[in-house]
Amino acid sequence: MPTREQAKQARxxxxxxxxxxxxRARGDAGFSMRALAEAAGVSIATPYNLFGSKQAxxxxxxxxxxxxxxxxxxxxxADALDIFFExxxxxxxxxxxxxxxxxxVLFAAYGDGGRDHRAVFGDPRFLFWKGRVDxxxxxxxxxxxxxxxxxxxxxxxxxxxxxxxxAYGQIGLDELESRVHYSFALLLKGAATAAGAKRxxxxxxxxxxxxxxxxxxxPLPLTxxxxx
Amino acid sequence: MPTREQAKQARxxxxxxxxxxxxRARGDAGFSMRALAEAAGVSIATPYNLFGSKQAxxxxxxxxxxxxxxxxxxxxxADALDIFFExxxxxxxxxxxxxxxxxxVLFAAYGDGGRDHRAVFGDPRFLFWKGRVDxxxxxxxxxxxxxxxxxxxxxxxxxxxxxxxxAYGQIGLDELESRVHYSFALLLKGAATAAGAKRxxxxxxxxxxxxxxxxxxxPLPLTxxxxx
DNA sequence: ATTTGGATTATAACGCGTTATAGCTTTAGC
DNA sequence: GCTAAAGCTATAACGCGTTATAATCCAAAT
Numbered sequence: 001m002p003t004r005e006q007a008k009q010a011r012x013x014x015x016x017x018x019x020x021x022x023x024r025a026r027g028d029a030g031f032s033m034r035a036l037a038e039a040a041g042v043s044i045a046t047p048y049n050l051f052g053s054k055q056a057x058x059x060x061x062x063x064x065x066x067x068x069x070x071x072x073x074x075x076x077x078a079d080a081l082d083i084f085f086e087x088x089x090x091x092x093x094x095x096x097x098x099x100x101x102x103x104x105v106l107f108a109a110y111g112d113g114g115r116d117h118r119a120v121f122g123d124p125r126f127l128f129w130k131g132r133v134d135x136x137x138x139x140x141x142x143x144x145x146x147x148x149x150x151x152x153x154x155x156x157x158x159x160x161x162x163x164x165x166x167a168y169g170q171i172g173l174d175e176l177e178s179r180v181h182y183s184f185a186l187l188l189k190g191a192a193t194a195a196g197a198k199r200x201x202x203x204x205x206x207x208x209x210x211x212x213x214x215x216x217x218x219p220l221p222l223t224x225x226x227x228x
Numbered sequence: 229m230p231t232r233e234q235a236k237q238a239r240x241x242x243x244x245x246x247x248x249x250x251x252r253a254r255g256d257a258g259f260s261m262r263a264l265a266e267a268a269g270v271s272i273a274t275p276y277n278l279f280g281s282k283q284a285x286x287x288x289x290x291x292x293x294x295x296x297x298x299x300x301x302x303x304x305x306a307d308a309l310d311i312f313f314e315x316x317x318x319x320x321x322x323x324x325x326x327x328x329x330x331x332x333v334l335f336a337a338y339g340d341g342g343r344d345h346r347a348v349f350g351d352p353r354f355l356f357w358k359g360r361v362d363x364x365x366x367x368x369x370x371x372x373x374x375x376x377x378x379x380x381x382x383x384x385x386x387x388x389x390x391x392x393x394x395a396y397g398q399i400g401l402d403e404l405e406s407r408v409h410y411s412f413a414l415l416l417k418g419a420a421t422a423a424g425a426k427r428x429x430x431x432x433x434x435x436x437x438x439x440x441x442x443x444x445x446x447p448l449p450l451t452x453x454x455x456x
Numbered sequence: 457a458t459t460t461g462g463a464t465t466a467t468a469a470c471g472c473g474t475t476a477t478a479g480c481t482t483t484a485g486c
Numbered sequence: 487g488c489t490a491a492a493g494c495t496a497t498a499a500c501g502c503g504t505t506a507t508a509a510t511c512c513a514a515a516t
């Protein structure tokens with residue numbers, strides 16, 4: 001039991017705990033490395049020694065929260081096709097429980113330096129989608145020629161960018177869900193067998209109706225305020 | 229001829245010109261508001277008076293460059309379906325002419341504050357995609373029930389996030405092109421009529437082969453270096 | 457020609473992420 | 487128990503985007 005390593009780990013935990021606490025309390029505003037160090041009862045230099053950068057800390061916080069998401073995911077019992085949409089809805093639900101927190105973490109993990117954004121949606125999440133693609137293909141819902149990596153990547157990216165728009169405050173959680181569902185429906189239908197396409201097709205029209213309802217207020221979805 | 233306004237416009241132009249020059253010369257590195265002000269022969273406060281923020285300046289630079297893209301786009305004479313893919317290839321080509329510059333601009337326009345990223349792919353670009361969706365639908369290639377805004381948005385986003393990955397140095401221009409083409413093929417096929425789907429389908433397999441070739445080096449597309 | 461007033465200037469300052477330096481505490485090895 | 491070193495602390499500093507302040511300039515109106 002190396003006491004040295006214990007103390008280091010304790011400090012590490014204290015920093016992550018303090019980060020979560022600060023984020024949940026005040027969101028992104030007022031969260032700085034200096035504030036974090038003070039809240040963790042530690043010098044400003046220590047977080048850099050233990051994590052390297054603010055972004056690394058945010059990724060650690062994000063991963064801690066993602067563990068919970070993956071627990072829920074494992075418990076999801078859904079059809080090989082429905083699982084795609086339910087996984088999205090589950091994430092939306094979890095985000096909704098602590099939106100300020102998740103927005104702040106996502107924004108900090110992605111927005112500031114930005115370079116490591118594949119880490120935000122890296123290994124575990126991507127592998128999840130890939131696994132579902134494989135299952136859907138085995139179930140005869142997707143074309144056998146479809147490459148799981150390629151489709152999973154497209155799904156991941158579409159999910160990711162919608163989450164970013166939400167984190168940046170440009171859309172609400174409900175629109176996030178509809179948008180991702182819509183993109184997923186199109187992507188999956190594009191890769192689907194005739195049988196799969198028949199099952200996905202009915203999803204499209206209602207999703208479009210929901211989306212146009214969202215956009216009834218804001219005339220054009222991508223138009224910035226200035227030219228509205 | 230209000231001399232006052234002329235002088236202001238001259239200053240504005242000097243700033244944009246200096247920004248472009250600096251970006252083309254050294255890329256993102258060494259480009260700061262202080263360096264920009266000095267290069268433009270202007271005080272540090274002036275860019276803020278005239279543009280408001282660094283991001284606004286970057287968006288202005290980006291828009292200046294985009295005008296050229298749109299000129300080329302207008303001259304593109306392609307089939308209602310092929311146009312989607314050729315428009316992407318055209319953008320890739322233009323990026324390739326001055327990659328350092330475009331990366332730096334995109335990164336600065338999007339990456340730093342990040343909040344206005346819809347402005348990066350705002351009005352003009354989005355409207356372009358929407359117009360093409362309308363045309364493809366009129367040509368009987370897309371289902372008549374497809375909502376142009378919704379599909380155009382999905383296309384825009386998919387394009388945008390791949391561009392971001394390129395700007396962040398995580399993929400090359402060739403992979404960028406393949407990825408966007410692949411996503412476009414799936415999305416469009418998902419929204420296509422039987423006739424449209426028949427035309428898009430042959431694109432998918434070659435694109436997948438190209439993508440897997442890219443990924444032969446880097447085992448998993450989304451995996452960060454650490455866990456490779 | 458003189459006044460007026462809006463814009464630019466120089467400059468200092470703020471908080472940010474990050475890094476470097478020097479000193480101190482505390483653990484590990486003898 | 488003593489020494490050596492690892493790791494934290496305190497602190498200053500750097501460059502960044504951005505803002506505020508006061509001085510200054512110069513076109514515009516009288």
